[in-house]
Amino acid sequence: MKDLGKRVLAGDVRAASRLIRNLEDQITDTYIAIQEIFKETGKSHVIGITGAPGAGKSTLTDELIQAYRSQGKTVGVLAVDPTSPFTGGALLGDRIRMLRHAEDPGVFVRSLATRGAMGGISKAVGEGIHVMDVLGKDRIIVETVGVGQQEVEIINHAHTVIVVLVPGMGDEIQALKAGLMEIADIFVINKADREGAGKLYKETMNMVQMSRDRAGVSKGWQIPVLLVESVMEPHKFAESVEKLRDKIEEHYQFLIDNDLISERMRRKTAAEIQEALWGAVMCPILGELEASGEMKRMIDHCLLKETDPYTLADEIACRYLKEESDKESCAES
Amino acid sequence: MDNRVIRVLLAKIGLDSHDRGVRLLARNLKDSGVEVIYLGLYRTLEEVAQTAIQEDVDFCGLSMHTGAHKEAFPKLRELLNSLGGGDISVIGGGAIPEEDRRALVSAGVAAAMFGPGANYNSIVEWIKTNTPARNS
Numbered sequence: 001m002k003d004l005g006k007r008v009l010a011g012d013v014r015a016a017s018r019l020i021r022n023l024e025d026q027i028t029d030t031y032i033a034i035q036e037i038f039k040e041t042g043k044s045h046v047i048g049i050t051g052a053p054g055a056g057k058s059t060l061t062d063e064l065i066q067a068y069r070s071q072g073k074t075v076g077v078l079a080v081d082p083t084s085p086f087t088g089g090a091l092l093g094d095r096i097r098m099l100r101h102a103e104d105p106g107v108f109v110r111s112l113a114t115r116g117a118m119g120g121i122s123k124a125v126g127e128g129i130h131v132m133d134v135l136g137k138d139r140i141i142v143e144t145v146g147v148g149q150q151e152v153e154i155i156n157h158a159h160t161v162i163v164v165l166v167p168g169m170g171d172e173i174q175a176l177k178a179g180l181m182e183i184a185d186i187f188v189i190n191k192a193d194r195e196g197a198g199k200l201y202k203e204t205m206n207m208v209q210m211s212r213d214r215a216g217v218s219k220g221w222q223i224p225v226l227l228v229e230s231v232m233e234p235h236k237f238a239e240s241v242e243k244l245r246d247k248i249e250e251h252y253q254f255l256i257d258n259d260l261i262s263e264r265m266r267r268k269t270a271a272e273i274q275e276a277l278w279g280a281v282m283c284p285i286l287g288e289l290e291a292s293g294e295m296k297r298m299i300d301h302c303l304l305k306e307t308d309p310y311t312l313a314d315e316i317a318c319r320y321l322k323e324e325s326d327k328e329s330c331a332e333s
Numbered sequence: 334m335d336n337r338v339i340r341v342l343l344a345k346i347g348l349d350s351h352d353r354g355v356r357l358l359a360r361n362l363k364d365s366g367v368e369v370i371y372l373g374l375y376r377t378l379e380e381v382a383q384t385a386i387q388e389d390v391d392f393c394g395l396s397m398h399t400g401a402h403k404e405a406f407p408k409l410r411e412l413l414n415s416l417g418g419g420d421i422s423v424i425g426g427g428a429i430p431e432e433d434r435r436a437l438v439s440a441g442v443a444a445a446m447f448g449p450g451a452n453y454n455s456i457v458e459w460i461k462t463n464t465p466a467r468n469s
Contacts, residue, residue, distance in 0.1 A: 014417050017389035025337045088338065089363035092370045095384065099372065102380040108387055113338075113368050 005036030008134055016131045017110055024115060024124045026283070031276075034127055037134045042265070044076070044133045045252050046140045048158030050120060050180070053146025055164040056190040058097040059231060061143050063241040065101050068139050074106040076132030076140040080121050083113040090114075094143060108132065119153025120144040126157055126272050149179040156271035159264055160251045162244070164188045165204065167196030181207065184223060185251050188244060192227040201225060221254050285320055339464050340390040344372035344381045347399055354426065355396035361453040367460070378405060382412035385421055391464050392444075393418075397427040402437070410442045420465055426451060 004022070007015035022030040047064075049057050058079065065075045079094035090113035101107040110132075112122045121144050132140045144154050154161055163184035187204050189197055208223045224247050230236040255261040289295040301307045341362055343355050352374055359369045370388050372381065385393040393413065397405060406425055413421050422444040425437070434446035444463065447456050 012417075014386050014389060017387055021340070021389045025335065027335060027337075083368075084363060084366075087364050088366040090368045091359055091363045092368060092388075093373075096371065096373045099376065099380055099384075102383050109384075110387060111370055115336075115338075 004030075005033035008033070008037055008131055009040065011135060013108060013135070016108070016135055019131055020110060020112070020124055020128045023127045024112065024122065026279070031279075034130065037130060040134045041130045042133065044129070044137055044140045045160070046129055046142065046158045047248055048142045048144065048154035048161040049164060050144040050147050050151075050154050050161065050183075051164030051188075051190075052148070052166065052169060055146070055166045056228075056231070057143050057146070057164055058094045060164060060188065060190065060228065060241065060244075061094075061141055062098040062100070063238060064141060064245060065098065065107055066238065067242045067245040069101070069104065069106060073138040074136065075101075075108075076135065076137035077107070077109040077143065078112055078125055078128045078132070078140070079109060079143045080112045080114060080125065080145050082145050083115050085116070088115075108135065108137065114145055117153075118151070120147040120151030121153050121157065123275065126268075126275060129157060147180060149181075152179055152183045153271075155183050156268055159255060159261065160185050160248050162186045162188055162248070164190050165200060166191045167194045167200045182211070185221065186244070186247050187223060187225040188228050189225060190228050191231075192229040197227065197229075201227060219260070220258060221251065285316065289316070337467070339367045339392075339460065340370065340388060341367055341392045341394060341460065342370045342372065342381070342385050342388060342390040343394045343396070344376045344384075345374050345396050346376050346378055346381065346405060347401065348375065349397060349399045350374055351398040351427070352396070355394075358394075358396075358426070358453060358456060361457055362460070365457045365461070367457075378409050378412055382409060382416055382418070385413060386416045386418050390421060392422045392424050392460060394424045394426070397425060397429060400428075402427070402429045403433060406437050406442050407440075422463070422465055424460075426456070 004015050004019045008019055019030070019033050049061055051057055061077060061079070065077065068075050077098065079092070081090055081092045081094055083090045092111035092113060095109050095111055098109055101109070110128065112124055112128065114122045117123050121142065125142060129140055129142070142154060142158055144151065161183050163180060165187060187208070189201055189204065191197070204225050208225060226240070226244055226247065228237070228240045228244065255264065298312050302309060302312070343359050345352055345355060359371045362369045370384065370390060372384060381393065381395070393409065395405060395409065402425065406423060410423050413419065413423065423442065424445050425443050426447040428449055429446060431448060434448055437443045437446055445459055
């Protein structure tokens with residue numbers, strides 16, 4: 001496929017998916033297409049949906065797509081599922097729950113595997129958002145993998161983060177911990193018709209009220225806690241997800257009105273620059289070390305305790321990073 | 334660095350609910366380093382084709398036990414072609430007579446058809462050695 005960037009700008013879905021794939025596969029020179037589209041990005045409202053495995057993120061996403069489509073808004077979805085740490089394979093099953101939108105040209109769903117990334121999303125999510133953005137999607141929903149406590153990287157990419165909780169996952173101490181519980185702009189208590197939902201609601205509300213004045217990026221925003229239930233009664237379910245949609249819109253407006261959006265954009269851009277640096281600096285170095293067999297030798301030496309990873313890292317850094325500026329000081333040390 | 338991963342879409346269409354085979358294949362492919370987009374049961378061919386385009390897969394696979402394979406596979410091929418997915422390979426399996434399997438392959442509809450009793454490893458191997466080249 002030639003001219004991926006131009007084809008994406010022209011609205012070609014297959015080219016868009018291929019571009020995301022080339023980024024995932026780290027195909028050389030893919031960044032040229034991103035350079036072509038980058039100027040056109042930054043128009044969409046990006047919504048992150050995160051929570052434990054089986055919390056109902058995909059089903060919620062499906063209904064949220066519907067809620068936006070009923071308003072005529074177009075939607076892009078990036079659905080992330082885990083890559084096997086042993087084989088590199090993945091079973092991507094999120095879109096099973098979203099198939100009623102399969103033939104709607106206003107909806108573009110793309111599944112991504114984490115490919116070893118640890119933050120709950122995949123490395124290609126940032127660029128995937130750009131791609132969906134230039135395709136003209138009004139709202140982009142990023143569904144993370146089922147997360148635990150620490151996978152919070154979604155905050156680097158989404159304007160509005162929804163944390164989905166379900167009853168029966170732990171006591172109130174869990175709600176006080178750092179990490180996942182801190183990143184929500186909106187809490188959803190899903191499966192709220194189950195036992196323990198009332199207690200979870202109370203605990204979450206307590207936590208939210210205590211952290212009302214947190215110095216986070218949504219300063220002054222009162223984090224809502226929404227109850228969603230009755231997935232088996234489509235009408236009721238749709239109604240509660242429409243409320244969620246309205247809250248999401250309210251939050252985005254809040255960010256704009258209080259000039260907080262630029263702060264989020266800065267954080268997102270910083271994360272992207274770091275990612276690009278990693279690709280431009282670290283990947284070639286690691287590739288060279290692998291190809292020359294030096295990586296293998298370094299591992300051998302470390303295992304024999306002849307040296308340690310920090311000394312090795314220092315040596316490599318001297319060789320690659322300081323080559324131009326102060327070769328001499330490296331040679332001396 | 335170039336880390337190409339094969340992507341395969343697997344689905345069942347219509348009211349055919351014999352999904353043990355296709356689920357096992359999905360599992361085997363995952364365990365062989367392939368990314369599988371599994372669509373599950375009761376899909377339409379249009380849903381399958383649209384998904385294949387949106388997911389940029391190398392292979393689009395149907396498992397069929399209803400006897401409708403002679404209609405379904407050519408229709409899927411046609412839909413993929415019309416959506417700009419002419420380079421996506423169609424593969425199939427299930428309860429399909431050998432004669433029909435051969436006819437679908439020789440007509441250029443399917444790249445490969447796997448019959449009852451086909452060994453999972455051989456299917457995985459076939460997929461790995463017959464992945465279409467990607468020029469970009």
